[in-house]
Amino acid sequence: MSEAKFESGHEFAATLDARDPLAHFRQRFCIPKTKSGVECVYLCGHSLGLQPKSVRDVLDQELRDWANLGVEGHFHAKSPWMPYHRLLAEQTAALVGAMPVEVVVMNSLTVNLHLTMASFYRPTARRHKILIELGAFPSDQYAVKSQIRFHGYDPESSLIELTPRESESCLRDEDIQELIEREGESIALILLGGVNYATGQAFNLPEITRAGHRKGCVVAFDLAHAAGNIPLRLHDWGPDFAVWCSYKYLNGGPGCVAGCFVHERHARSWDLPRYAGWWGHDEKVRFQMGANFQPMAGADGWQLSNPPILALAPLRASMDIFSEAGMDRLRVKSVSLTAYMEFLLQQRGLDKFSIVTPSEKGRRGAQLSLRIAQKGRAFCEKLAEEGLIGDWREPDTFRVAAVPLYNTFQDVWRFAERFATAFQ
Numbered sequence: 001m002s003e004a005k006f007e008s009g010h011e012f013a014a015t016l017d018a019r020d021p022l023a024h025f026r027q028r029f030c031i032p033k034t035k036s037g038v039e040c041v042y043l044c045g046h047s048l049g050l051q052p053k054s055v056r057d058v059l060d061q062e063l064r065d066w067a068n069l070g071v072e073g074h075f076h077a078k079s080p081w082m083p084y085h086r087l088l089a090e091q092t093a094a095l096v097g098a099m100p101v102e103v104v105v106m107n108s109l110t111v112n113l114h115l116t117m118a119s120f121y122r123p124t125a126r127r128h129k130i131l132i133e134l135g136a137f138p139s140d141q142y143a144v145k146s147q148i149r150f151h152g153y154d155p156e157s158s159l160i161e162l163t164p165r166e167s168e169s170c171l172r173d174e175d176i177q178e179l180i181e182r183e184g185e186s187i188a189l190i191l192l193g194g195v196n197y198a199t200g201q202a203f204n205l206p207e208i209t210r211a212g213h214r215k216g217c218v219v220a221f222d223l224a225h226a227a228g229n230i231p232l233r234l235h236d237w238g239p240d241f242a243v244w245c246s247y248k249y250l251n252g253g254p255g256c257v258a259g260c261f262v263h264e265r266h267a268r269s270w271d272l273p274r275y276a277g278w279w280g281h282d283e284k285v286r287f288q289m290g291a292n293f294q295p296m297a298g299a300d301g302w303q304l305s306n307p308p309i310l311a312l313a314p315l316r317a318s319m320d321i322f323s324e325a326g327m328d329r330l331r332v333k334s335v336s337l338t339a340y341m342e343f344l345l346q347q348r349g350l351d352k353f354s355i356v357t358p359s360e361k362g363r364r365g366a367q368l369s370l371r372i373a374q375k376g377r378a379f380c381e382k383l384a385e386e387g388l389i390g391d392w393r394e395p396d397t398f399r400v401a402a403v404p405l406y407n408t409f410q411d412v413w414r415f416a417e418r419f420a421t422a423f424q
C-alpha cells in the first residue's frame, strides 16, 4: 500500500486489517492486557517480542522428557537434546540468508561478539582500528573497547566512530563509504549495527561489506535489530561474521539464546585462533573425551558449551511461525505498517516531536524513533499506563515498532490517535 493511498480515519485502518493476509498470525501470540483487561497496543517488539502461544507446549514437552527420561533425554527425548540446536539451523539460515553451516544458535549476543572478535579482530601496528557507528549500542561499545585494550591498544587512537553530519541524526551512505575509503587501510574490523538501535536506520550492508573488503578490513554486523525485521542475504553479501539476539523480532523470550553467522569462506580456517569448548569439538569424536581440540566446520566450531534446551525450545516455537509466515511477506506488511504510522503521525502536524528514522523504506525496518524535546519520559510512561507500549531511550527518543506478525493497522491507528491527543 503506497503512502499516497493512506487515509486518516479509523475505518480505513479496519479495512487494511480486513485485507491483511497475515492478520491471523496475531491469534498465535499472547497479547499483554491493561489492568482493566483491554489488549495493549504493543509496539515494543524491537525490545522484547511477544510470546507465541505454542511456547508452552514445546516447553512442556522438554520438561516431561526431562522428568521421564533424565539423562536418557539426550538421545531419546522426542527431539533428542544432543543434536537439538541443529533443529534450528535450517530456519535460522533461511532467516538471515545463509547456508546452514554458516549459522549457529548459542550463548548471548555480547558473548558471541567477543568469541568472534577473538578470532577475527587481529590488530597489527599498521591495521588496528575498529570502526563502529557513533552511539552504537553500549554493549558493543564496551565489547570493542575492551578488545582493543586486550590487544594492548588504546580506544582513543584505535576506535573510529561514524558520526552524522551536523544537525543530522542518521548517517549518509556516502559518508560511510568515504570514511572506509579514506581510513580503510588502518581499519582491522568494521562492526556496524544492521539497524541502529536508537535511530532505526538500516545500513546498506552489501555496500559496506564491499567497501570494507576492498580495503582489506574484516566486516561484521550486529543484527540485533535486523534479524526478523528486514530481509538479509548474509551469504551473498559476504560479511565475515555477524551476531544477533533472538528476544526482539524473533520472539524467543527474555534472554533467549542468540545467533551467530560465520561466512563459509572461514568454515575450514582451522588456523584461526579461537576460544574453544567441547561443543565446538568435532561431534563425531566429542565423546571420546580426547585432550586436543578439533573444531567442527563452520559456525558450529565456535560453540563452547552444551546448549540450554529450555531456552532453545521457545525459539523453535517462534521460528516455526516465522517459517510459516515467510520473511518476504512479513516485510511487505512491515513496510506498509511503518509507512502508515509515519503518515498518521505526520498528518497530526505536531511540532513537539520529530521522526528521526529515515523515511525511505530501504533505510529502515519496522521501528520509528520519535524525538521528543521535553518531558518525553513522563509522556511515554503515561502512555504505557494506558496500554500503549513503546520504549524510551535516553536522552530524548521514544521508539515504537509495529511488528507484522502480531500488530494490526488498528494498533497503529490507536497509537497515533492517542499520541497526538496526549500532546495537545
Ligand SMILES: Cc1ncc(COP(=O)(O)O)c(C=O)c1O
Binding pocket: 108, 109, 110, 111, 137, 139, 140, 193, 197, 222, 224, 225, 245, 258
Ligand atoms: C544492538 C544491540 N547490541 C547488543 C545488545 C546486547 O545484547 P545481549 O544483552 O543479549 O548481549 C543489544 C540489546 O538490546 C542491542 O540492542
